[in-house]
Amino acid sequence: MALPWALHGDGKTVAPTEIVAPEERLSWPRTIGLGGQHVVAMFGATFLVPIITGFPPSTTLFFSGIGTLLFLIITKNRLPSYLGSSFAFLAPIAAATDVGGIPLALSGIIVVGALLAVIGVVVNLAGTRWIDALLPPVVSGSIVALIGFNLAPAARDNFALSPGIALITLAAVVLSAVLFKGLLGRLSIFVGVVVGYVAAVIAGAVDYSAVAAAPWVGLPTFTAPAFDLGQLPIYLGFLPVVLALIAENVGHVKGVGQLTKRNLDPLTGRALFADGLSTVIAGLGGGSATTTYGENIGVMSATRVFSTAAYWVAGVVAILLGLSPKIGAVIFTIPPGVLGGVTTALYGLIGVIGIRIWVENEVDFSRPKNQLTAGVALIMGIADFTLALGGASFGGIILGTVAAIVVFHVMNGLGRLRGTD
Template sequence: MSSLFTWKEVDPAPGEPVGPGERLSWGKTVGLGAQHVVAMFGATFVFPLIMGLDANLAIFFSGVCTILFLLVCQNKVPSYLGTSASFVAGVAAIRSQGGDSADVTGAILVAGIVLAIVGVLVHLAGTGFLHRLLPPAVTGAVVMLIGFNLAPVVAATYWPQDQWVALLTSAFMVAAAVLMPGFWSRIAVFLALIFGYLLSWICDVLFGQITSVLPTGPDAVAHDRVSWAGVEAADWIGFPSGKLADGVSVVHGPSFSLTFILLVLPGVIALIAENTGHVKAVAEMTGDNLDPYLGRAIGADGAATALASLFGGSPTTTYAENIGVMSATKVYSTAAYYVAAVVAILLGLCPKFGAIVNATPGGVLGGITVVLYGMIGLVGAKIWVENGVDFGKPVNMVGLAAGIIAGIGGVTLTITDDFSLSGIALGTLLVLVYYHLVDRGRGVEQGQVSKVL
């Protein structure tokens, strides 16, 4: 184990890469670790807010789970595990059916275990069966229906709280992500959150309170856009504690329901594609053959998701934002990721920081989510394009059509009085069944495993 924490110190010329088993001086490594924290920061705490979970706990477990991931992958795959967006739609469906945060984390815990089992199978048996079960046509369809299924959440929950702040925040995020240079474009979510926060505060000063419907009640009420009452009351140091909006404790044990579990299981498909794409991207950048570590990476992400969910935390995934930082710096040292993980753990132990995050105005979340949810859906189209999925072939056009519409439109199949399939769960099932019903092996020729980056 001691050899895992031994990195060869190097001082490369400008532009020369630093490998996973190497590091710069500790001073520079700490600086790079801090840069990785900034890169993962916005999305890692925005998604817990959207799912109704605690941002502090998510940040804390992102650090713990990153260390777990690095250890399982023997420091060969430099990656950061932040909060996953793949389960957001499933969580929204659980809450719309009356489930609380314990139901959410219980369902995600089972999904994490399933992902871990898939990782073990890939490690032992290779990737052949995975390619056959989840060709790019299927993976792209599932990712698309997961993202676009979230459209009603934006329209009904976040956007109406403050439509003008939401509109301006989304415009800023689009501009920042596309027009800002290099690293700044990669933290567009974080910058948009700061912009929206400041804009909401200015609107409070200039226009006073706004009257809108909050997530906690059915009636419109007058309220400040920005309220820091909880921030003032929060401690500077301590473990995440208190109650979530639905009354469940921040740190809580999971509750299990088959109906709710089926709603989030499609997220496993997205995570398999995500982890596979990220491992291949890192391999391409470092020049290392990381195929032997693909199963480890998938399994580690599953174990990390299950671990976080066991205590009420958010699901995890490898982060493209941090892979982008490596692409820009050419520093692939896993030492920097350990530094980032420790910083995240320390942030998670600052309740005042969490209170600031939890005070994010609803209009700001509306502006951010209207872009993010659309991007999740369009990643599905990106998978199709990058893998050359041909929609001139009926197997792709007809085989996927019903599942996508069922998933996005919220179609319900009632099986018994107490059990039904709907939305994402039904859509994913139809995509898998209908596609393989008519494919007969032809789809595998389109490509191997779908790429997310």
């Protein structure tokens, strides 16, 4: 069977005015090298999620690789993307784990994935206009921002466990983002983890006992989900994450389309469905939920190579890494101080993504409906408001999400009736 990629030019170089299109590739040695770059780009963020949540890192890497290959198949090799761990799930996973452990958290991941897959089917049939109407930029930006800022207490708690290591890690993140250009500059989180980890090793804060006992090759740890219909508030707490995933996937499609100068919008439904299916599969086996990765867009922008062949390489490499329990054990040795430093930056960056949505869409904050939509939602999310109803407790993310949608549409509707919109 013929491979689906045509060789670009001589397979060795890319002219300054050209790009390597998704359906093209460079020579296989160069393609494998580019795939390795994508693995490095996704690795820092992808392994942080299981470290923070307590999920097995090897399992997460394994399912991120499978999810990436599924994504490429479903989008017909036309939309280059790596599906790494999603940070949008961190807060609801923490809430679910406190109540019913990892199995309950996995069931919440599956619910979100299934809903995203259904939305993908709807978008594929009906287009994205209804999403734009329900979630205008001020609403979607507010939801994404509050998901990130809601995690601030978790970063604070880890930071307090080892302030010195945390400060070194945070400083490394900030300095690498400023001092380095190209790939290293885009991987500031990863650089911060490496520098913080080295500092922790020097300080004697790393325990390698589990690494020595772990085999080099073996199946990842699979965990079955546990559904509990009595935990409705937990499942409702997961639902706002769907909105963040929609924003991430739509943004990815538009970003790649802009860089390749192609209209990739018709693939939006397929992208949402693929991400949803990948998340469901990960949840069924004990892996972290997935999403498209901006870090890998940075690699494509820098190299001008958008070949999906490189992502096939990256997906296969991730699967192979997931089949090494020793690698997972090494990842689990990262101490809390390093996590405290890196999550202080990371959670803030997640929140800023929401603000970036406002900026890029020129949201007018001189208008009261936009001011109150963002203001009310952010306060509820950051302060983690809770509401108890009939024995059920709803947290800041779900309340802030509902507030953003309701406040905007009520004020917008009333404004139109009065003729003041």
